[in-house]
Amino acid sequence: MLSKKTKYGLKALTYIARQEGNKPVQVGEIAKSEQIPQKFLESILLTLRKSGCLGSKKGKHGGYYLIKKPSEIVMADVMRVLEGPIAMVPCVSLNFYEKCDDCPDENMCTVNKLMVQVRDSSLKVLRNTTLEDLSIK
Amino acid sequence: MLSKKTKYGLKALTYIARQEGNKPVQVGEIAKSEQIPQKFLESILLTLRKSGCLGSKKGKHGGYYLIKKPSEIVMADVMRVLEGPIAMVPCVSLNFYEKCDDCPDENMCTVNKLMVQVRDSSLKVLRNTTLEDLSIK
């Protein structure tokens, strides 16, 4: 299941992408419009900023804005920042690989074999979808 | 992330499918061989039996056995029994649909749009993979 964090993050990115110009959008505005707890959203946008998806401006009239074109913000990257690995098991993850405790031999593991395929199919979608695709109304 | 429950369940099914004949396989044997806590595995196999993937025999020399051919046990079904919905958001689930609390209009929701695609791509794999595919060494 997708965490609320990711869901809220995606909604917020879409909201920002839909704004005209590149003026900073305030957390409060997004929270209100998208029905997201404001403090929670604050922390999510902060994460996105640190990961390089968003820029921010502090102080009065501050807020968040995109620092890349929507067409350059790829869903696979956003998902990794918000949700973590795209693979369903760590032993299949490209960016967050970890060996399983059980499972003496990965290449013999049938769960591994299946999950590689699921990962690849999801990745295909997530790599081919950008924020632009989401924000077109 | 895949739960341990699902992971263990898939391993156990593979183990059973690889046995010769259709003799019942005991939980203890599977647990030992696959390094799964026995009591936990007991409850998992019980779930699989109730869902119609497995049959069981009680008492001495009892155990679990397949009641369908491995080629007829489809991963999409197994995953739904063990892991629940394949979709990452309930509002996109075919078998476990639920409306989102936030989100006034589903058709306008960008998260929904994206997750439909992810679901479809995963489902394609899971519907085309059977226990037979997993259990071939």
Added chain:
DNA sequence: GTAATTCCTACTAATTTAATAGGAATAATA
């Protein structure tokens, strides 16, 4: 200098997952 905002850290609450405990019911077999 005041008001409005992001930024940061720490904490708490709620939910889900993983596992354990204990024993009832059932079946084989000596």
Added chain:
DNA sequence: TATTATTCCTATTAAATTAGTAGGAATTAC
């Protein structure tokens, strides 16, 4: 029939993760 080995069932607990809150520091516009 007694014993042993197994599945079956319910309840409980422990651990981990997710979701959200609290409070205030830092920064900026006006």
